[in-house]
Amino acid sequence: MPDQEFNQELVVNVGPQHPSTHGVGRILLNLDGDIVRKAELIIGHLHRGIEKMAENRTYLQVVPLTDRLDYVGSMYANWAYCRAVEKAAAIDVPERAEYLRVIVCEMQRIASHMMSVGSSGADSGAFTVFVYAFDLRERIVELFEQLCGARLTYSYVRPGGVAFDAPDGWADAVLAEMRKLPTGLEELDKLLFGNVIARGRLKGVGIMSTEQAIAWGATGPVARGSGVALDIRRQDAYSVYPRIGFDVVVGDNGDAYDRARCRLLECFESVRIIEQAITQMPEGPILTDGIPRLIAPPKGDAYARIESARGTLGVYTVSDGGAKPYRVHFRSPAFCNVSLISRLAPSHVLSDLGVILGSLDPVFGEVDR
Amino acid sequence: MTTTFAATMASIAEKFKSAVLADSDGVADACIRVEREELLGLATELAAKGFDQLEMVTAVDYRDRIGLIYRLVSATLSASLVVRCDLPAEQPRVVSLAGIWPAADSQEREVLDLFGVAFDGHPCPKRIFLPDDFCGHPLRKDFESPTLIRRPDLI
Numbered sequence: 001m002p003d004q005e006f007n008q009e010l011v012v013n014v015g016p017q018h019p020s021t022h023g024v025g026r027i028l029l030n031l032d033g034d035i036v037r038k039a040e041l042i043i044g045h046l047h048r049g050i051e052k053m054a055e056n057r058t059y060l061q062v063v064p065l066t067d068r069l070d071y072v073g074s075m076y077a078n079w080a081y082c083r084a085v086e087k088a089a090a091i092d093v094p095e096r097a098e099y100l101r102v103i104v105c106e107m108q109r110i111a112s113h114m115m116s117v118g119s120s121g122a123d124s125g126a127f128t129v130f131v132y133a134f135d136l137r138e139r140i141v142e143l144f145e146q147l148c149g150a151r152l153t154y155s156y157v158r159p160g161g162v163a164f165d166a167p168d169g170w171a172d173a174v175l176a177e178m179r180k181l182p183t184g185l186e187e188l189d190k191l192l193f194g195n196v197i198a199r200g201r202l203k204g205v206g207i208m209s210t211e212q213a214i215a216w217g218a219t220g221p222v223a224r225g226s227g228v229a230l231d232i233r234r235q236d237a238y239s240v241y242p243r244i245g246f247d248v249v250v251g252d253n254g255d256a257y258d259r260a261r262c263r264l265l266e267c268f269e270s271v272r273i274i275e276q277a278i279t280q281m282p283e284g285p286i287l288t289d290g291i292p293r294l295i296a297p298p299k300g301d302a303y304a305r306i307e308s309a310r311g312t313l314g315v316y317t318v319s320d321g322g323a324k325p326y327r328v329h330f331r332s333p334a335f336c337n338v339s340l341i342s343r344l345a346p347s348h349v350l351s352d353l354g355v356i357l358g359s360l361d362p363v364f365g366e367v368d369r
Numbered sequence: 370m371t372t373t374f375a376a377t378m379a380s381i382a383e384k385f386k387s388a389v390l391a392d393s394d395g396v397a398d399a400c401i402r403v404e405r406e407e408l409l410g411l412a413t414e415l416a417a418k419g420f421d422q423l424e425m426v427t428a429v430d431y432r433d434r435i436g437l438i439y440r441l442v443s444a445t446l447s448a449s450l451v452v453r454c455d456l457p458a459e460q461p462r463v464v465s466l467a468g469i470w471p472a473a474d475s476q477e478r479e480v481l482d483l484f485g486v487a488f489d490g491h492p493c494p495k496r497i498f499l500p501d502d503f504c505g506h507p508l509r510k511d512f513e514s515p516t517l518i519r520r521p522d523l524i
Contacts, residue, residue: 043497043498044496044497044498044499044500047498047499049507051483051508052507052508052512052517056519056520057520087395088395214421214422214444215421215470215471215472216471216472217422217423217424217470217471217472217473217476230444300394300395301394301395301396302395302396303395303396303397303440305424312424314424314425314440316396316425316427316438318429326429327429327430327508329425329427331424331425331427331440335475335476335479336472336475336476339474339475343471368498369498
């Protein structure tokens with residue numbers, strides 16, 4: 001039997017319809033036995049041309065499009081886009097609206113991280129974690145439904161404020177939930193990170209050094225898992241974050257375990273932020289008066305970035321003085337993070353591919369845009 | 370702008386003939402405009418001066434030219450910088466910065482795909498979102514397609 005036949009690399013296509021690809025992404029693998037030698041990420045299956053569509057709509061009509069970017073965390077794209085428009089058109093935001101934005105975005109962070117941590121469990125053979133995490137996520141989504149009627153695509157943040165004020169009793173319901181949530185999170189922590197099998201599957205897999213994380217453009221929990229203390233809430237201190245105490249969670253080893261654990265520990269910080277924000281939130285208007293339906297910012301560029309659940313979400317707008325944006329670009333953290341799969345997967349076994357991809361937490365709506 | 374950042378910027382603007390330093394343009398703390406011949410040299414210098422994070426690469430079609438935008442962040446200088454480089458609208462071509470900032474890899478492919486900018490020296494100069502046999506570059510203002518229906522201009 002000639003040896004050559006066994007030494008040949010096998011090209012295997014994974015996805016786009018595969019549960020462990022976390023969405024409609026495709027990976028072309030060169031396999032040597034079950035060791036990945038090369039991984040090429042093929043994306044675009046969900047490309048809807050949102051940046052092109054935005055050029056054909058008024059500034060306000062773009063808000064619902066931003067929902068369809070990161071559909072696990074729509075609030076972030078709403079907010080980042082509105083911040084860019086507010087900068088471009090010099091629109092003020094009432095204080096109560098800023099607090100509501102912080103509250104919903106931190107709730108969104110928990111809801112989004114629950115999806116990701118749950119998937120990490122499913123990837124590493126602990127499916128129970130997935131179901132428990134979805135229970136916690138569901139409680140947040142129900143509160144969103146009470147707030148704005150939607151469970152997934154909120155369009156809640158608008159240029160100049162937010163769409164609806166909190167209904168009677170909503171803030172108390174959120175506070176009550178925040179008091180219960182840490183128990184659930186601790187349970188999840190033990191269930192996933194205390195599970196010897198899940199630990200074995202996550203530890204030491206997909207290691208990325210601090211320098212690599214910076215050079216490769218990783219942001220959010222993917223960068224923080226590698227020990228990069230990069231958090232736009234700290235760096236830019238936007239909105240009312242400077243008035244709120246919270247810690248930036250960082251990992252040490254930069255493996256799939258650290259990235260997933262960062263997400264879980266961040267949820268505790270989000271609970272802290274929400275509790276402080278609700279206590280500090282003043283009464284008052286939620287939307288600045290007199291914002292025209294056709295916002296026409298003066299000629300020029302604007303850029304705003306926020307810390308989304310996936311990392312640095314930037315929105316770049318160019319105005320030509322008209323009522324439609326000349327150009328809108330979304331600097332998508334999911335896109336930049338998921339691109340790392342081709343750098344992280346080689347030399348791992350095929351069965352670790354799903355774990356590494358899951359630890360990058362891609363949402364393909366935002367990857368493909 | 371902090372003094373160290375301002376000094377760094379001034380020394381860079383002096384070193385490169387075509388580099389024009391400007392104050393904030395709404396995108397970052399400062400802005401440098403550069404001709405494409407000097408882009409690689411400028412990028413190398415900026416990376417050496419502490420701009421280790423390439424946050425965003427994108428482009429704008431101004432009809433008469435394609436404007437490239439690189440947004441850089443430096444943790445050591447605690448500052449952000451935008452580098453702008455204009456390319457001709459006809460067959461735009463520029464050097465790839467993926468060798469300096471690997472983060473440019475996928476984002477340059479996006480610009481290639483949607484604007485038709487060719488990046489010399491890119492490790493994988495292929496379309497990223499659209500199929501390889503797709504005709505045209507959708508974010509160009511003159512892009513036409515039978516499936517692209519413009520909304521009636523109501524305003």
